[in-house]
Amino acid sequence: AIYVITPTYARLVQKAELSRLSHTFLHVPRLHWLVVEDAAQPTPLVTDFLAASGLTYTHLHKLTPKDKKLQENDPSWLKPRGAEQRNEGLRWLREMGAAAEGKEATALEEAVVYFADDDNTYSLQLFEEMRYTHRVSVWPVGLVGGMKFESPVVQDGRVVRFHTGWRPNRPFPMDMAGFAVSLRLILSNPEACFDGDAQMGFLESSFLQHLVTMDDLEPKADLCTKVLVWHTRTEKPKMKREDALQRQGLGSDPDVEV
Amino acid sequence: AIYVITPTYARLVQKAELSRLSHTFLHVPRLHWLVVEDAAQPTPLVTDFLAASGLTYTHLHKLTPKDKKLQENDPSWLKPRGAEQRNEGLRWLREMGAAAEGKEATALEEAVVYFADDDNTYSLQLFEEMRYTHRVSVWPVGLVGGMKFESPVVQDGRVVRFHTGWRPNRPFPMDMAGFAVSLRLILSNPEACFDGDAQMGFLESSFLQHLVTMDDLEPKADLCTKVLVWHTRTEKPKMKREDALQRQGLGSDPDVEV
Ligand SMILES: O=c1ccn([C@@H]2O[C@H](COP(=O)(O)OP(=O)(O)O)[C@@H](O)[C@H]2O)c(=O)[nH]1
Ligand SMILES: O=c1ccn([C@@H]2O[C@H](COP(=O)(O)OP(=O)(O)O)[C@@H](O)[C@H]2O)c(=O)[nH]1
Ligand SMILES: [Mn+2]
Ligand SMILES: [Mn+2]
Numbered sequence: 001a002i003y004v005i006t007p008t009y010a011r012l013v014q015k016a017e018l019s020r021l022s023h024t025f026l027h028v029p030r031l032h033w034l035v036v037e038d039a040a041q042p043t044p045l046v047t048d049f050l051a052a053s054g055l056t057y058t059h060l061h062k063l064t065p066k067d068k069k070l071q072e073n074d075p076s077w078l079k080p081r082g083a084e085q086r087n088e089g090l091r092w093l094r095e096m097g098a099a100a101e102g103k104e105a106t107a108l109e110e111a112v113v114y115f116a117d118d119d120n121t122y123s124l125q126l127f128e129e130m131r132y133t134h135r136v137s138v139w140p141v142g143l144v145g146g147m148k149f150e151s152p153v154v155q156d157g158r159v160v161r162f163h164t165g166w167r168p169n170r171p172f173p174m175d176m177a178g179f180a181v182s183l184r185l186i187l188s189n190p191e192a193c194f195d196g197d198a199q200m201g202f203l204e205s206s207f208l209q210h211l212v213t214m215d216d217l218e219p220k221a222d223l224c225t226k227v228l229v230w231h232t233r234t235e236k237p238k239m240k241r242e243d244a245l246q247r248q249g250l251g252s253d254p255d256v257e258v
Numbered sequence: 259a260i261y262v263i264t265p266t267y268a269r270l271v272q273k274a275e276l277s278r279l280s281h282t283f284l285h286v287p288r289l290h291w292l293v294v295e296d297a298a299q300p301t302p303l304v305t306d307f308l309a310a311s312g313l314t315y316t317h318l319h320k321l322t323p324k325d326k327k328l329q330e331n332d333p334s335w336l337k338p339r340g341a342e343q344r345n346e347g348l349r350w351l352r353e354m355g356a357a358a359e360g361k362e363a364t365a366l367e368e369a370v371v372y373f374a375d376d377d378n379t380y381s382l383q384l385f386e387e388m389r390y391t392h393r394v395s396v397w398p399v400g401l402v403g404g405m406k407f408e409s410p411v412v413q414d415g416r417v418v419r420f421h422t423g424w425r426p427n428r429p430f431p432m433d434m435a436g437f438a439v440s441l442r443l444i445l446s447n448p449e450a451c452f453d454g455d456a457q458m459g460f461l462e463s464s465f466l467q468h469l470v471t472m473d474d475l476e477p478k479a480d481l482c483t484k485v486l487v488w489h490t491r492t493e494k495p496k497m498k499r500e501d502a503l504q505r506q507g508l509g510s511d512p513d514v515e516v
Contacts (some may be wrong), residue, residue: 012401016379016488023282023382121274143270146499148510163510165499227516230274233493241404241423252406252421258485
């Protein structure tokens, strides 16, 4: 199975993002979606959406504490987004792993964990690439870090360095979308998690450093020569007319879910 | 069948957009995708993408003439986007309609045409709503026109006006994503097409005026109370680091398709 951990938070485009993402995941066999809301309680929107999605899922929630949350006027690099939620997904996996017995426990030996943000774009091929991951598999990510793509560089079948526009000497200069980890490795390294206080660009490293070295990385996607995932971002919709109409009491019906 | 006409043009996010869109369409029974490239020739990227997509499709192309094309520094409302391509789709449908005979011609009687931009987000339910369209069916569109949603307003089962933030008295103040038309109606009104010179906000009207009046509109999506499609837009990716590296000859491999 592939366990996909997706942090998500309430905003105007949330249901749209989750909808198209679910259409992708519905094509992937044996995918278990761990949706972790950045919220104090599960919201009705996400609850109803998941129930109708047709996917196998677990609905979790974990509010980012106020002091770790990016504020409206903070620069976007100040604090990582989604760290607490990914850790909550890891916690759930470890709890499940500890409880599993017999056949169930054997099945988990083959399982893979992937961190999929709700706004990225994923090809279907990507999931077949990651399905057989011994420890940590890696591949290029399109449209990330101010680059056409970032990627591990492979020589003689091994990752020897990274193609990136910024600080190539970080331990793992890769985006979250660029790797998958075997569940076995996660269960056998219970201390591995994301450091929400990590410096910009070091969040992925804070997790992977507990698990592997560069030598261990398993290059996928034709030895890292194919872009199978894109770090797309969705524009924040303008609400200029909505705000003007609301001031006249003529805004869009708040009972209609968007 | 549902004929979906999608204008598309080359840019960094094109393959990502087409990928997630195709994942949605793959869930829709009897969908025929008319992809119309804004290009002088079919591009290898779209050609290869469609061949691998698993969808039933027709690949067309129609370059927007230079004088009708929005230029880099034009304000976005100056000229409509995708009009020439949608007309090319209509031209293809009429050619096919004229050639169809017997059983094939009978099947076309039931067909529906929908204009789906490549960057919007579509629920699966939407396609079931439009599948039975007598003349023109309509529904709300989320996140469009500076509003949470725009929508036809229904009273006693009929559309009586429109909820919109701007010029509600336009003939059809609706986004392209908010209606579907029976193929029969399109074939029997050969003059109906999109006016690429229409004023901002009048492109949809320029087409629909040939086909129906407000009275004829068939409200779908629970009498226009559900948002089943979202006018999402994707951020243009920044290429700051890519440009800097390219100046040093260290840019991303141009042979890798993104
Ligand atoms: O306050 C927030 C902001 C973001 N996210 C989630 O964290 C992930 C990464 O956020 P985002 O896509 O905004 O980051 P970026 O595109 O800048 O890498 C996404 O799945 C978001 O839904 C979250 O849970 N809480
Ligand atoms: O030069 C262009 C710009 C846009 N489009 C297509 O026309 C449609 C509408 O364009 P866009 O989504 O940019 O418009 P908006 O989001 O502003 O309504 C989309 O399917 C685009 O791919 C096109 O064919 N040529
Ligand atoms: Mn993102
Ligand atoms: Mn658009």
